[in-house]
Amino acid sequence: MAPRKYEEIVTNFSSPTLVLAGPGAGKTYLLADRVKRLLDNGIDNESITVLTFGKDASQHMREELLNQTGHFKIEFKNLPHISTMHSLGFTIVQEKPRYVNLLKTNLKVQADDVAKRLLFRDAALICGFSEAYSKEAIGCKEHGDCTEEPNKKKCIICSKYREVMAKCNRLDFDDQILLACKILEKYPDILEKYQLQSEHLLVDEYQDINAAQFHLIELLSRKNRKGLFTVGDDAQSIYGFRGCDPKFILEFGDNFQGAIVVTLLHSRRCHRNIMEPSFKILKSNYPAWTGEPKLKYHKPDGDTPYIWHLPNELLEAKQVAKVANSAIKEKKEVLILTPKKDFFPILTKELKKRKIPHTCSVNLTPERLQVVNRVIEWVQDPNDNFKTRLVVEDFINTGIAKVPGADKDNRSSSTTIAKRIDEEIKIAKLWESVSKKNDLFSVIKNYANPYMTLAKLQEGFASIDETYYNFKGNNRGEFAKKIAFVSGVWIEPSKMVEDILEVVKILKDEQPTGTGSVRLLTLRKAKGLEADVVIVVGLEDDIMPNPRANNIEEEARLLYVSMTRAKEKLYLFHCFKRPRNISYGPELTKKPRSRFLVAIGRKSEWKGTYKVKS
Numbered sequence: 001m002a003p004r005k006y007e008e009i010v011t012n013f014s015s016p017t018l019v020l021a022g023p024g025a026g027k028t029y030l031l032a033d034r035v036k037r038l039l040d041n042g043i044d045n046e047s048i049t050v051l052t053f054g055k056d057a058s059q060h061m062r063e064e065l066l067n068q069t070g071h072f073k074i075e076f077k078n079l080p081h082i083s084t085m086h087s088l089g090f091t092i093v094q095e096k097p098r099y100v101n102l103l104k105t106n107l108k109v110q111a112d113d114v115a116k117r118l119l120f121r122d123a124a125l126i127c128g129f130s131e132a133y134s135k136e137a138i139g140c141k142e143h144g145d146c147t148e149e150p151n152k153k154k155c156i157i158c159s160k161y162r163e164v165m166a167k168c169n170r171l172d173f174d175d176q177i178l179l180a181c182k183i184l185e186k187y188p189d190i191l192e193k194y195q196l197q198s199e200h201l202l203v204d205e206y207q208d209i210n211a212a213q214f215h216l217i218e219l220l221s222r223k224n225r226k227g228l229f230t231v232g233d234d235a236q237s238i239y240g241f242r243g244c245d246p247k248f249i250l251e252f253g254d255n256f257q258g259a260i261v262v263t264l265l266h267s268r269r270c271h272r273n274i275m276e277p278s279f280k281i282l283k284s285n286y287p288a289w290t291g292e293p294k295l296k297y298h299k300p301d302g303d304t305p306y307i308w309h310l311p312n313e314l315l316e317a318k319q320v321a322k323v324a325n326s327a328i329k330e331k332k333e334v335l336i337l338t339p340k341k342d343f344f345p346i347l348t349k350e351l352k353k354r355k356i357p358h359t360c361s362v363n364l365t366p367e368r369l370q371v372v373n374r375v376i377e378w379v380q381d382p383n384d385n386f387k388t389r390l391v392v393e394d395f396i397n398t399g400i401a402k403v404p405g406a407d408k409d410n411r412s413s414s415t416t417i418a419k420r421i422d423e424e425i426k427i428a429k430l431w432e433s434v435s436k437k438n439d440l441f442s443v444i445k446n447y448a449n450p451y452m453t454l455a456k457l458q459e460g461f462a463s464i465d466e467t468y469y470n471f472k473g474n475n476r477g478e479f480a481k482k483i484a485f486v487s488g489v490w491i492e493p494s495k496m497v498e499d500i501l502e503v504v505k506i507l508k509d510e511q512p513t514g515t516g517s518v519r520l521l522t523l524r525k526a527k528g529l530e531a532d533v534v535i536v537v538g539l540e541d542d543i544m545p546n547p548r549a550n551n552i553e554e555e556a557r558l559l560y561v562s563m564t565r566a567k568e569k570l571y572l573f574h575c576f577k578r579p580r581n582i583s584y585g586p587e588l589t590k591k592p593r594s595r596f597l598v599a600i601g602r603k604s605e606w607k608g609t610y611k612v613k614s
C-alpha cells in the first residue's frame with residue numbers, strides 16, 4: 001500500500017477506492033471534500049449518494065457541506081443523497097413493500113431488542129421448536145446471511161418470524177437491508193433507479209458492514225464501480241456480533257477489480273502519546289491488523305495515559321467524578337466509558353452527588369412506568385397487533401394474567417417453568433388466527449371457551465378499553481386505577497410515587513452536550529465520538545476482554561476505539577475488588593488487570609489508601 005498524496009486520493013475517479021483512515025484522520029472532511037470535487041467536475045448531485053453509519057454522522061455531513069463559512073459552501077439545491085445505509089434500505093423497501101408482504105401505509109421499523117426476542121420466541125414456538133432455537137435464528141438474520149432455506153431449522157423460524165412481523169406491518173433493523181436487496185434483485189427498474197443515484201457511492205465506516213450490507217453496496221455500485229469510494233479502518237471494526245467483519249476491508253482489492261487501497265496518514269484528533277499506547281494493544285492482540293501506520297501528528301505530544309489501580313468500585317466512581325469535575329471546570333468535554341451498563345448506577349450516583357451535569361445513554365425510566373406506557377400506547381391503537389402482543393406479555397409477566405416462571409431460571413421449579421412454556425406456546429399460536437380482517441385484539445376478545453389465562457387477558461383488555469372510553473368522557477382517575485390494576489404495577493401507592501419522582505429526576509438531569517459536559521456510555525457506543533478527556537473504567541482481565549464475547553481481537557479493537565476518542569487526556573481504571581454482578585469471572589478480589597493494560601507496558605499507579613500485596 002503505497003502512501004499517496006491526499007490530492008491524488010480525493011480526485012481519483014478512475015477506480016474503486018478504499019481509503020484506510022485511522023481515528024481522527026479527517027474522514028468526514030475527506031468524504032465532504034470528495035463530494036465537492038465531484039460537483040466541481042460537473043457531476044450531478046442526484047447521482048451522488050453518501051452512506052454513513054449513524055444518523056448523527058449524516059447530519060454532521062450535511063452541516064459540513066452546507067456551512068457557508070466553512071470549506072465547502074455547497075448550496076442546498078446541490079446537496080447529494082445523504083443517509084444511513086439502513087434508512088436507504090427502508091426507502092427501497094417502501095418502493096415495493098407488497099413483494100415482502102408489507103404495506104406502505106404505517107410501515108414502521110421495530111428496533112427494540114426485547115420485542116424482537118419475544119416475536120422470535122413466538123415464531124419458534126409456532127413451528128414446534130424450543131425458545132433456544134429462536135436465538136440461533138436471530139443470529140442468522142443479524143449476520144446478514146439469512147437465506148430462508150426451507151431445510152434449515154433456524155431459517156424456518158426466520159420465515160415464520162417474518163410472517164408474524166408482516167402481521168404487525170413492521171420490519172426490524174436487519175430486514176431494512178435484507179429485504180431491500182431482495183427487492184432490488186427482483187425488480188430491475190428499481191435497481192436501476194437506485195444505481196443511477198449511486199453512480200458515485202461514498203461509504204463511511206466500511207469496516208462495520210456485514211454480508212447483507214456488502215451485498216447492497218455491491219448491487220448499487222454494479223453499474224459504475226469506478227464511482228465507489230469507501231473509507232474505513234479495520235482496526236476499528238467492533239460489530240463482529242452482528243456479523244460485521246474486517247475481512248470486507250482486507251478483501252476490498254479482491255472484491256472490486258482494479259481497486260486501489262490507500263492510507264490517510266494523519267492524526268488530527270489524538271497526539272502521539274495516546275496513539276502509540278493504543279497501537280500496542282492492537283499489535284499484541286490483533287494478528288491480522290494491517291499494521292502500525294507512520295502517522296503525521298497534527299498536535300503536540302501530550303500526557304501518556306494515566307493507568308490507575310483503585311481498591312474498589314466505590315472509590316473508582318469517586319475518582320471518576322473527581323477527574324470529571326476538574327475537567328468540566330476547565331470547560332472540557334468528558335466521556336466516561338464502561339464495558340457494560342451495570343457500571344452506570346454507581347457512577348451516576350457519584351456524579352449527581354457532586355452536581356456534575358451529565359447524560360447517560362440508557363433508558364433509566366423505571367420498568368413499571370414502561371409497562372404503563374405500553375398499555376396507554378395500545379389503548380390508543382388497539383388494532384396494532386405489535387402493541388397488543390407487547391401488552392399480552394406484560395399481562396402474563398406482571399399483570400392480571402400473571403403466569404409465573406417468566407425468567408425460566410433456577411428460582412422457579414421445573415413444573416412452574418413447564419407450565420409457563422405451555423402458556424407461551426398457546427399465546428404464540430394465537431398468531432395463526434390473525435389475518436388482515438382479524439387483528440390480534442379481536443382474536444383474543446372473541447376467543448370462545450377461553451382457558452384461564454386467556455379469560456384473564458380478555459378481562460384485562462376489555463376493562464382498559466372500556467375505561468379509556470370513559471376517560472375521554474372525563475373519568476380519568478378510574479382509568480389510571482384500572483391500568484395500575486390490570487398491569488400489576490403500583491399495587492402499593494408508594495411505588496407509584498417513587499417512579500414518578502425518578503422520572504422527574506431523570507428529566508432534571510438531562511443536559512445538553514458540548515463544552516463542559518460529561519457523557520456516560522458503554523464502550524460500544526463511543527464510535528464516532530470524541531472528547532478532550534476520556535475515562536475508561538472496569539479494565540480487569542475478566543471484564544475487558546469479556547470472556548463471554550470469546551473474541552479477544554474484537555475486544556482489543558473495542559478498547560482501541562475507546563482510547564482513541566481522547567483529544568488530550570486519557571484515564572484507564574482498574575480495581576482490586578469488584579462485585580459479583582459486574583465480574584464475569586469467579587474472583588471478586590485481587591483481580592488481575594486487563595491484558596490490554598499489560599500490553600501497554602507500564603505499571604499501574606495505586607490510588608488507594610491501603611497497601612495491596614500482589
Ligand SMILES: [Zn+2]
Nearest residue numbers: 140146155158
Ligand atoms: Zn435465516
